[in-house]
Amino acid sequence: MSSVSPPLRLGTRRSVMATTQSGLVAARLTELTGAAVELVGVTTFGDVTKADLTQLGGTGVFVSALRDKLIEGEIDLAVHSLKDLPTTPDPRVVIAAIPPRDDPRDALVSVAKLADLPPGAKIGTGSPRRIAQLRMIRPDLDYVPIRGNADTRIGKVTSGQLQGVVLAAAGLGRLGRDSEISQIFEVEEMLPAPGQGALAVECRSDRSELAELLSVLDDARTRAAVTAERAVLNALEAGCAAPVGAYSAENGPDLILTAAVVAVDGRRAVRKSTAGSPSAPMDLGRDLAAEMIAEGAGTLIGERAH
Numbered sequence: 522m523s524s525v526s527p528p529l530r531l532g533t534r535r536s537v538m539a540t541t542q543s544g545l546v547a548a549r550l551t552e553l554t555g556a557a558v559e560l561v562g563v564t565t566f567g568d569v570t571k572a573d574l575t576q577l578g579g580t581g582v583f584v585s586a587l588r589d590k591l592i593e594g595e596i597d598l599a600v601h602s603l604k605d606l607p608t609t610p611d612p613r614v615v616i617a618a619i620p621p622r623d624d625p626r627d628a629l630v631s632v633a634k635l636a637d638l639p640p641g642a643k644i645g646t647g648s649p650r651r652i653a654q655l656r657m658i659r660p661d662l663d664y665v666p667i668r669g670n671a672d673t674r675i676g677k678v679t680s681g682q683l684q685g686v687v688l689a690a691a692g693l694g695r696l697g698r699d700s701e702i703s704q705i706f707e708v709e710e711m712l713p714a715p716g717q718g719a720l721a722v723e724c725r726s727d728r729s730e731l732a733e734l735l736s737v738l739d740d741a742r743t744r745a746a747v748t749a750e751r752a753v754l755n756a757l758e759a760g761c762a763a764p765v766g767a768y769s770a771e772n773g774p775d776l777i778l779t780a781a782v783v784a785v786d787g788r789r790a791v792r793k794s795t796a797g798s799p800s801a802p803m804d805l806g807r808d809l810a811a812e813m814i815a816e817g818a819g820t821l822i823g824e825r826a827h
């Protein structure tokens with residue numbers, strides 16, 4: 522006798538960006554497996570707090586509420602932006618799939634390209650990683666902390682309150698706002714956050730059949746790259762609020778990994794690259810982090826902007 526399974530409940534943050542990326546994951550899952558999927562909106566602490574995220578320890582504020590719902594069985598799977606996911610694994614959940622990555626780069630939405638902005642122009646970004654790297658290129662601009670969704674941020678440029686804001690290209694793409702990008706930073710000039718542009722699909726670790734089903738969404742190349750990037754962050758004992766950038770991608774048979782810790786004043790940086798086997802991305806990241814620590818990366822991470 523056949524029975525119709527109830528739809529899989531996919532937990533997502535409620536922002537337009539989150540529901541858009543979750544909707545894409547849901548549609549792909551249905552396409553590949555035939556499973557029905559419904560979105561369940563979940564409000565996370567990061568969505569309601571007015572606090573400066575870099576002061577909250579940074580880790581998990583967009584993630585914990587979704588994980589709680591997974592553990593309680595109120596949702597079956599959760600979709601997160603991988604860069605918001607703490608690098609320390611939670612044994613109660615597994616990352617069942619990491620879909621193919623979108624554009625990993627950072628983008629400037631502004632009145633002019635970075636090089637053409639007048640001295641003192643106000644650039645909105647609360648990310649120490651972005652501020653530190655922007656300061657290396659334009660130490661003479663005024664970097665202003667900013668929060669809120671992409672709409673709110675871009676609105677501050679449109680209204681003239683700021684001359685520019687820096688956002689992830691992937692997010693802008695998912696919102697259909699790529700046409701508003703003034704400049705995309707190459708990873709050589711601005712290393713992205715570890716995992717930027719990638720998503721993580723989680724389910725409870727005791728649901729191995731579901732994890733197996735979700736694994737159709739997994740992209741092995743993306744998984745290797747982001748695993749290497751996140752291993753750097755983990756080994757540096759840093760979170761998403763640290764001035765740490767990392768980017769990895771396959772090149773021929775090799776996995777190339779570049780990472781940097783940049784002092785928030787933009788004056789010093791420890792930057793290193795390495796190549797290794799895509800089959801051991803964790804080792805690649807860990808070894809690179811050890812070399813960076815030997816060159817003083819730990820001291821740079823500990824420094825705070827004033």
Ligand SMILES: NCc1[nH]cc(CCC(=O)O)c1CC(=O)O
Pocket residue numbers: 602603604605687688689691692716717718719720
């Ligand atoms: N910290 C918020 C966040 N988490 C993921 C993205 C962008 C999308 C992505 O990297 O997948 C953003 C916004 C931004 O950095 O502009």
